[in-house]
Amino acid sequence: MSQLLNSLLTEQRRGNLTLAVLSQLRTPQYGYSLVKRLEDSGITIEQSTLYPLLRRLEKKDLVTSSWDTSESRPRKYYVLSDYGEGVFQILKEEWKKATNELFRLLEEENNEMD
Amino acid sequence: MRWIDVYLQEVERRLPEKNREDILLEIRSTIEDMLPENPTEEEVKDTLQELGDPVKLAHGYSERPMHLIGPRYYDTYISLIKMILPIAITISLITLIAENIMGSVDEGNLIMMILAIVGEGVWRVISVGVQVFFWITIIFALLERVDLGIDGEDLRSQRKKWVPEDLKKVAHVPKKRAISQWEVYGAFLWTAIWGTVYFHADHLLGIYENQGEGLTFITPALNQDVLISYWAGVVLVIGLEIALALYKLLKKEWTKGVVWFNTIQELLSIGIFVWIITNERLFQPAFIGYIADLFGVNAAQVESGLAWRIAAIFIIFAVWNIMDGWIKYKRGVRKTKLKHEFE
Numbered sequence: 001m002s003q004l005l006n007s008l009l010t011e012q013r014r015g016n017l018t019l020a021v022l023s024q025l026r027t028p029q030y031g032y033s034l035v036k037r038l039e040d041s042g043i044t045i046e047q048s049t050l051y052p053l054l055r056r057l058e059k060k061d062l063v064t065s066s067w068d069t070s071e072s073r074p075r076k077y078y079v080l081s082d083y084g085e086g087v088f089q090i091l092k093e094e095w096k097k098a099t100n101e102l103f104r105l106l107e108e109e110n111n112e113m114d
Numbered sequence: 115m116r117w118i119d120v121y122l123q124e125v126e127r128r129l130p131e132k133n134r135e136d137i138l139l140e141i142r143s144t145i146e147d148m149l150p151e152n153p154t155e156e157e158v159k160d161t162l163q164e165l166g167d168p169v170k171l172a173h174g175y176s177e178r179p180m181h182l183i184g185p186r187y188y189d190t191y192i193s194l195i196k197m198i199l200p201i202a203i204t205i206s207l208i209t210l211i212a213e214n215i216m217g218s219v220d221e222g223n224l225i226m227m228i229l230a231i232v233g234e235g236v237w238r239v240i241s242v243g244v245q246v247f248f249w250i251t252i253i254f255a256l257l258e259r260v261d262l263g264i265d266g267e268d269l270r271s272q273r274k275k276w277v278p279e280d281l282k283k284v285a286h287v288p289k290k291r292a293i294s295q296w297e298v299y300g301a302f303l304w305t306a307i308w309g310t311v312y313f314h315a316d317h318l319l320g321i322y323e324n325q326g327e328g329l330t331f332i333t334p335a336l337n338q339d340v341l342i343s344y345w346a347g348v349v350l351v352i353g354l355e356i357a358l359a360l361y362k363l364l365k366k367e368w369t370k371g372v373v374w375f376n377t378i379q380e381l382l383s384i385g386i387f388v389w390i391i392t393n394e395r396l397f398q399p400a401f402i403g404y405i406a407d408l409f410g411v412n413a414a415q416v417e418s419g420l421a422w423r424i425a426a427i428f429i430i431f432a433v434w435n436i437m438d439g440w441i442k443y444k445r446g447v448r449k450t451k452l453k454h455e456f457e
Contacts (some may be wrong), residue, residue, distance in 0.1 A: 031140060032147035048166050051140065052174035067139075073147075076140045 017045055019095055020090040021053060023082065030075040054078055062087055080100055117158045118145055121168055128172035137175055141165075183254045191254045197299055199246050201306045206242045208307065210235055212314035246375045291367045301359040309352050315341055321404055333400040340396050347386040354379045368443040376439040384432040388425045396421070 024037050033050060038045055057063045062084035068075050080088060119449050122138055125265045129137055183191050214231050233375065312320055316338035323332050341348075358372075358379050390396065399413075399421065405420070406413045 030147075031144045046166060047144065047164070048171040048174045051137075051144075051171075055137075055175065073143050074139065075143050075147075076136075 016095075017049070018044075018053065018057075019088075019091050020045075021050070021057070022062070022084065022091065025078055025080045026085070026088075028077040028079040030068075030077050034078070057084070117155070117162060118142070118163070121145075121162050121165075124168035125172045128169060129175055141171070143292075182251065182258070184258050187254050187257060191250065193248065193295070195250055197302065198250065201303055202242045202246050203239050203309050204303060205306050206238045207235060208310040209314065210238055212310075212317035234385070259435055291442055293362045293368060293372070295363070298359050298363045301355065301362070305352055305355040305359070309348075312341060312348060319328060321401065333404060334398055337395055337400045339396055340393055341390070344386070344390050351383045351386055354382065368439060370443065373439045373443045377436050380432045380436050384429055387428055391421050391425050 003031065014099055020038060020041075020043050021034070029037065031047075031054070034054075035047065035050060054063065054065075058065055058078070061081055063078045064079045064081050065076055068077055122142060125141060126134060126138055145161060145165065149162065153161075210231065214227070214234075259291060315336045316334040319336055320334040321332040358375055361375055362372055394417075397417065402413050402416050402420075406416045409416070
């Protein structure tokens with residue numbers, strides 16, 4: 001039961017995480033700052049998930065990265081590309097639509113139970 | 115700091131060569147970000163704990179699949195192994211028998227010989243099995259990796275979007291017209307068997323007699339040199355048979371194309387076989403003599419009659435196969451309403 005629940009939850013979270021990460025990259029972020037921002041919003045993401053995800057997003061040209069070596073420790077900054085910005089807006093609209101519909105559906109379910 | 119170095123080393127070993135440096139640098143800077151100034155050993159350990167298993171972290175970066183053969187090819191892989199394995203084993207066993215039946219054996223040695231053949235047989239079946247498994251696995255593992263570029267669904271373009279019209283291209287397969295996988299498999303197996311026997315005929319086909327000293331191979335029936343001289347034609351027939359079987363596997367039903375291919379293949383094969391069988395030198399004189407003695411007729415009568423009798427049997431089978439194909443095709447057409455709606 002718990003194992004099944006885990007895999008279902010992972011599945012459910014996967015798409016949301018991408019959207020969450022993209023939403024935070026409208027300003028340049030380095031890995032750890034990203035983790036903290038997400039955590040502050042109540043979204044936990046394992047680092048072993050986050051970094052490979054960033055790399056995949058970069059490979060698909062949704063984000064660009066650059067090393068900042070001006071401070072004592074070098075940091076790799078990620079930021080949305082123009083293309084990534086466009087994709088993010090579409091994803092956001094889709095997500096809003098889907099959650100609204102799903103919300104209605106789940107509400108109906110509640111009402112029927114009453 | 116030793117904790118961090120060992121941790122990074124564990125990650126590094128598993129990273130793709132290409133961007134190893136970059137990834138390591140990023141992880142190191144993250145770890146440092148997570149740590150306070152002058153951290154204690156406990157704090158370092160906590161941070162690494164938070165970062166999680168280095169193996170898992172590294173695997174996240176891997177661009178190769180972690181499996182040898184993925185879900186996309188698994189079905190095809192298994193069904194191909196199931197098909198090829200028994201065929202390969204059959205060929206190797208026929209070859210083994212051909213290599214071992216020679217001359218006569220006396221009683222005492224017969225048991226030894228059988229034991230030797232069985233032992234050798236078991237060994238060959240195992241090694242052929244391993245070979246088939248190995249090579250098919252290699253091919254599919256390569257396929258899996260070469261194809262990797264097409265992973266995300268994002269690459270599927272809008273143009274390829276499915277429309278109901280696509281159903282026209284997919285034939286609705288009525289039962290009576292369907293070609294089962296068993297039929298295809300049988301075709302492969304039959305080709306493998308007769309092909310192997312053909313090229314080992316001097317060891318396999320002939321007169322065996324029990325002369326009280328175990329079974330004795332008296333004389334081969336056919337002249338192997340003559341058989342070999344037709345090799346190009348035979349290879350052509352084998353090629354056509356395999357191509358037809360693959361075509362059937364692909365189409366899964368008796369379409370017009372399959373029926374025509376079948377017809378042409380049968381006609382061509384029968385032509386080549388009649389041509390071979392009517393060669394005057396095909397039968398060994400010793401064999402002709404033996405048959406003549408057996409039926410109390412003279413050698414010339416046997417020679418003229420035998421070839422055409424065998425040819426007649428072949429021709430009857432070929433005609434039967436051709437008709438069978440056409441009947442299945444016609445029967446299917448009549449019963450398929452959905453197809454008519456489309457046409």
